[in-house]
Amino acid sequence: MSIIKSLPRSTRFIPVQARFLALFNSPSLGLYRFDGASNTNVVLTALRKSCVYLIEQFSFVCSIDQAAFLEAVAVVPNLQFIKTNEGTPVFEKVIPCLNYIDNSEVIQFFVNDLSGNNLAATFRGALRQPASLVGVPFVWATIGMNIYEVTDHDYVCAFREDHKDSKTLIQVE
Numbered sequence: 001m002s003i004i005k006s007l008p009r010s011t012r013f014i015p016v017q018a019r020f021l022a023l024f025n026s027p028s029l030g031l032y033r034f035d036g037a038s039n040t041n042v043v044l045t046a047l048r049k050s051c052v053y054l055i056e057q058f059s060f061v062c063s064i065d066q067a068a069f070l071e072a073v074a075v076v077p078n079l080q081f082i083k084t085n086e087g088t089p090v091f092e093k094v095i096p097c098l099n100y101i102d103n104s105e106v107i108q109f110f111v112n113d114l115s116g117n118n119l120a121a122t123f124r125g126a127l128r129q130p131a132s133l134v135g136v137p138f139v140w141a142t143i144g145m146n147i148y149e150v151t152d153h154d155y156v157c158a159f160r161e162d163h164k165d166s167k168t169l170i171q172v173e
Contacts, residue, residue, distance in 0.1 A: 007054070008152040016044045020123040020141040032127040032139045034077060041084060041120040045147065047112040052150040052159045053119070055081075055090070055108040060101040063140040068132040073098065077125025077141065083110075085117040097125070097141070111160065119147070 020039040022032035047053065060079075062069050077097040081090040090110050123141055127133075150156060 007148055007150055008155050010150075010152050012149040012151070014045050014147040014149055016119075016143075016145045016147055018042050018044055018121055018143050020143075022125075022127065022139045022141070024129060024137055024139075028126070030129060031074060032072070032129070032133075034123050034125045034141060039123045041082070041122055043084070043118045043120050044081075044145070045119050047083065047114075047117040047119055048149065048151065049112060049115045049117070050151075050156060051112055052156050053110050053112065054148040054150070055106055055110075055145055056148060057103050057144075057146040058095075058101060058106045059103055059142075059144040060097045061142050062100070063138075063142075064133065064136065066100045068130065069100070069127070070098075071130045072127035072133060073125075074128045075124075075126040077123065077127075079143065080122045080124075082120055082122070083112060083114070083117050084120045085114045090119065094124075097123075109159070109163075111156075 020034055020042070022034045022039075024032050027033060027036070064072075078094040079097060080094045082088060083090065091108060121143065123143075127139060129136070133139075150159075
């Protein structure tokens with residue numbers, strides 16, 4: 001897959017990484033739960049007004065071996081990305097995280113029109129404690145993304161014109 005229209009030279013690269021914590025037996029006995037305030041609307045980066053953003057790559061991994069993760073899944077972990085001031089999702093659907101992902105290509109454009117807006121992520125899911133995780137008090141989930149911020153006025157205007165009738169600008173998975 002390729003991007004047909006190249007990004008302007010002034011485009012800023014924003015590497016993003018976030019971690020989400022699940023404690024064993026808190027709040028549910030026998031589970032590592034990724035619910036709660038510490039995993040809700042975690043700010044990934046500030047968004048500048050009148051800019052186009054491109055999420056281009058995505059990674060997901062946990063602090064435990066992938067085989068142990070797969071064995072432990074009770075409620076499939078998922079991610080949702082939102083613009084905080086609007087509360088609107090960046091992707092139409094939540095992203096299920098059933099397998100570890102290493103630099104998967106994800107092309108998602110979005111526009112930010114508000115000052116003081118942020119890109120935030122919420123991570124939900126639950127893991128059981130199989131024998132391989134006995135003695136493990138917590139599990140970290142880590143996501144990483146490559147984001148590009150386009151501030152070039154001509155590009156932003158052309159992008160808006162090209163996508164004025166689109167509900168979810170462009171999304172390729």
